[in-house]
Amino acid sequence: MSPEAKTAHWGARQALSKVPAVTVHFWIIKILCTTVGETAADFLSSTLNLGLTTTTYVMAALLAVFLVFQFRAGTYRPWLYWLTVVLISVVGTLITDNLTDGLEVPLETTTVVFALALIATFAAWYARERTLSIHTISTMRRESFYWLAILFTFALGTASGDLVAERLNMGYLPSAVMFGALIGVIALAYGVMKVNAVLTFWLAYILTRPLGASLGDYLSQPGDEGGLGLGTVVTSALFLIAIVGFVVYLTISGRDRDLRGAALPAHGRTASVGRARRAADGRDHRR
Template sequence: MFLNNSLVGTKDLGSKILTKVPEITVFFWIVKVLTTGMGEVFSDYLLTHINPIIGIALGLIGLIASLVMQFSARRYLPWVYWLTVVMVSIFGTMFADVLHVGFGIPYQVSTIFFLAAMAIIFVAWYTSEKTLAIHSIHTRRREAFYWSIVLVTFALGTATGDLTATTLNLGYFTSGVLFAVLIAVPALAYWLFGLNEIFAFWFAYIMTRPLGASIADWMGMQRFRGGLGLGTGPVSLVLTIIIIALVGYLTVTRRDVQNEHAV
């Protein structure tokens, strides 16, 4: 599940699009964690260096543009897919932060809200499609369910990470360690005890957000806030360069491309 193609689900024989998601390899998890961290600190950088309203508008425009490209693509294109993930990460962070900073909603409340939203989408997805396997995304409807879940998980991860780091006073580094342990649980349960592969995948996927965000915050935040003080701008830049390099590598080598065939 975590490093192979065993998540292939039931295929819609009436569909005319190819697989729109990458193979689940070690590269998938590395890039996913990097995008979560980059989205967290870049969102913070935007909202503190320009007018927050303009920053949110730019994030929303970028999200819409990337989703249009992703939905328009006929097959998985690494740069389009990961650009969309990055924009979801940035806007998801903004959305969660606006609820707390702009409207004063406690992280406990927003975490519960996003958990409920995620559960509703998962139930609707399974009720409609009878599968939650990401490698069964061969229709526009399944793709819409997928990206809805991705967006909610990013917002949920932001709220959860901030909840543990600030509200519960664990700090960013300790929060990162906590989520690193939690993300290892489904992997070990899958390999050792046969945990359902789809449940294990989505549990780990959700944990990547607070893991990456906590580590990135720890590197970027000021020392008096428990960080290393490297700055959100420099951390965002370094993570962006690494992501571009890895996605470029995947584009050239096609190591994360599934067997392509019309279904």
């Protein structure tokens, strides 16, 4: 394939991608979303007295609706993508809470079960697509694997975070520091030691969940339980405002699309696809 054809093919593939570029903004919003997932779930089920079961049904229904919109979207849309992440964060938290609080399943068990479920998802994803890269989320099947993996990362992160902070009595702030340090080690492994980008991405993605959950609990829980006592309402509101601010900024600036072809106009994407196809057809003909 000629350099021009490779460029056209890459641009065409990226134009169809449904997820944002992995930038510092991506990680900031992801951590904010995980914190909201923890505090919003507590706010709805406890503060509003909806209960775990009712809250789970309501949030799962909302998630299903916005997943439909996300799947139907032709390309990455910041507000839709991050709203879906917030909702899946809440649902992932509620799944773990239902198992541990409602059914009294030990946190050790839920941590192992969700870890195995995530590994099975990755195995099935790789077996069908031969890649786990988020830069290739351009088909419905890949997007389905992607969102299923994200759901399990949130459920696993909630279970492991609660296991460390509460069951092992480490405390919310020390737990947040520990998970943040682990993410820092992974970042160094990727940046300095050149460890596989896909592996380090998913490891960091998993760890942002207990990091965000520990931060959320530290800010919202009362002082006698090791928190700052801001409450779930204030904490959720602050982080939601921050998420909205970042999403508006990214929507206007397009900073999370700098390395992507998604910002190309429709006729540009069509032309790129056409050039890539013609180049491929010509190469096949020559063979």
